[in-house]
Amino acid sequence: MDLWTFHRYREPKLCVDAIQVSPDAPAITLVQGDTHYTLAVDDPAAAARIAKELATLRDSGAPLWDLMREAGADGWGALGAFLDSRALIGEGHDETRQALARRIAAIETCIAGTIAAIRENLPSGRLERLAAHAALLRAEANATLSADALGTTGDPFDADVQPNFFLALIVAEFAYFRRSAPLTLVAAGVMLARIAGDDATLPETDAVIEALSLYDPRDLESHLWLVARGLMDSTGDAARRFSTPPVPDLPMLPGLEFMRRLEVLTRSALAAWGENAYVTLLDALGDRWSPLVAGPFIEQYHVTCRFVEIVAPSLSRRLIAPLRAMMFRYYGEEVGHEAFESATCQALGITQAALDKAMPLPLHVAYVDLLTLVAQLDPLTACASIMVAEGVFGEPPDMSIRLAAAARTNPAFSDLAGDHEALNEDLNHNSISRDAFEHIAAVPPAAQARVIRRILFLLELNHRAWSSIADFYGPQTSLHLQGSLGSMLSPEGRRAC
Incomplete structure (x- = not known):
């Protein structure tokens, strides 16, 4: 962390109620409220002179x-450090209103641009559904603002409650926004109201002003793009939830036995869904290089930058000792892994500037959000969801093997691409869910059903996220990343014309 010094004030000013010179001793007293600070000097004449000079410091x-500022650590510089250490220097520069106005204007521009982008080229029938779905979601957003709820009609992870995957995803995102991005929840409500045909503006409440000062506008932009794209996709033919095995009616089970049955159910669901679109396109390459091969590493970089957020909620829970120790160890083993993905991307010719400027694909944003939300809401599902992120125990890393084959003509890339995967294997990360449930004494039937429904949703999100890589990178003949509002960004960070 950087050490604070008074040099960092833009327009410093001395903030004291009075500056007094003692008639009986060579000293100056600074009065601030009921606190007095006495500065000893050489003689009364010097005290009077210095007090006069100190009084000028009320003017920035x-x-x-x-x-x-120029005096260093001695003399006047030492006095400046003393004054600041006692909170007697204030910041005279105040552009609060201008800063808030700029941030509100930027959000308004983002909302307008996002709406225009998703409406463009959408057939009239889907535009009507877009408005209808926006009205429904606006009500959900408003309900989430006023109550800490996960869906107004039941658990959105449950296909019987919400059979439209994208509507369920957005409702779940609202619950995430309320906890982790409250400004986005308000802005999303405004955007949805406008899509539904109503006038709405960002309210300047105390809560919104506070949020404007705290929350990242780039994350807000990325989240609004996620909500808007999800809304658009909710009107399409592929929005219906994937078919899944029925949730079994089981008796209370020991944790490890429940985890075994969940693994069986997971394999069954994945087999029924078949290959995602990404795998299909990758196989069709015949081990040739293509922007399609780079896509997963770019998106994985964005996911890995945030991955510890998924683990962090479990660290504050008073879990049983083995689980608590496991989560702290997992957190420590994941910190900094984005360096592997960054190095891989640079081997592919993608600059760090481009990675910093790029926006993750919407479903990859949602992937981290919902795994984090599950960890915030439901520690039992959080333990099971590590399997979604790290792979089912006993399954080989097929995707890594296929990507390595497609990239074999690039030795620099081949040397780096497997580093993160190899580390995860060395650390046995696909064992974590089993390790966790070994220590869980019992899982009652209602909890089993809840965990199964949520894991099936997260698996479907993962499957669709891979397909979204195919949709974005598959048609490319030269590699581009996703920029603002779905635009194309070059590997050097330049926006394509």
Whole structure:
């Protein structure tokens, strides 16, 4: 962390109620409320002179401020450090209103641009459904603002409650926004109201002003794009939830036995769904290089930058000792892994500037959000969901093997691409869910059903996220990343014309 010094004030000013010179001793007293600070000097004449100079510091433009900044650690510089350490220097620069106005204007521009982008080229029938779905979701957003709820009609992860995958996804995102991105929840409500045909503006409430000062506008932009794209996709033919095995009616089970049965159910669901679109396109390449091969590493970089967020909610829970120790160890083993993905992307010719400027594909944003939400809401599902992120125990890393084959003509890339995967294998990360449930004494029937429904949703999200890589990178003849509002961004970070 950086050490604070008074040099960082833009327009410093001395904030004291009074500056007093003692008639009986060579000293100056600074009065602030009921606190007095006495500065000893050489003689009364010097005290009077210094007190007069100190009084000028109430003006940010006083030449003495420049002298203090240039004085180093002695003399006036030491006095400046003393004053600041006692909170007697204030910041005179205040552009609060202008800063808030700029941020509100930027959000308004983002909302307008996002709406225009998703409406473009959408057939009239889907535009009507878009407005209808936006009205439904606006009500959900408003309900989430006023109550800490996960869906107004039941668990959105349950296909019987919400059979439209994208509507369920957005409702779940609202619950995430409320906890982790409250400004986005308000902005999403405004955007949905406008799509539904109503006038709405960002309210300047105390809560919104506070959020404007705290939350990242780039994350807000990325989340609004996720909500808008999800809304658009909710009107399409592929929105219906995948078919899944029925949730079994089981008795109370020991944790490890429940995990075994969940693995069996997971394999059954994945087999029924078949290959995702990404695998199909990758196989069709015949081990040739294509932007399609780079796509997973770009998106994995964005996921890995945030991955510890998925583990962090479990660290504050008073879990049983083995689970608590396991989660702290898992967190420590995941910190900094984005360096592997960054190095891989650079081997592919993608600059760090481009990675910093790029927007993750919407479903990859949602992937981290919902795994984090599950960890916030449901520690039992959180333990099981590690299987979604790290792979089912006993399954080989097929995707890594296929990508390595497609990239074999690039030795620099081949040397790096497997580093993160190899580390995860060395650390036995696909054993974590089993390790966790070994220590869980019992899982009652209702909890089993809840965990199964949520894991099936997360598996479907993962499957669709891979397909979204195929949709974005598959048609490309030269590699581009996703920029603002779905635009194309070059590997050097330039926006394509």
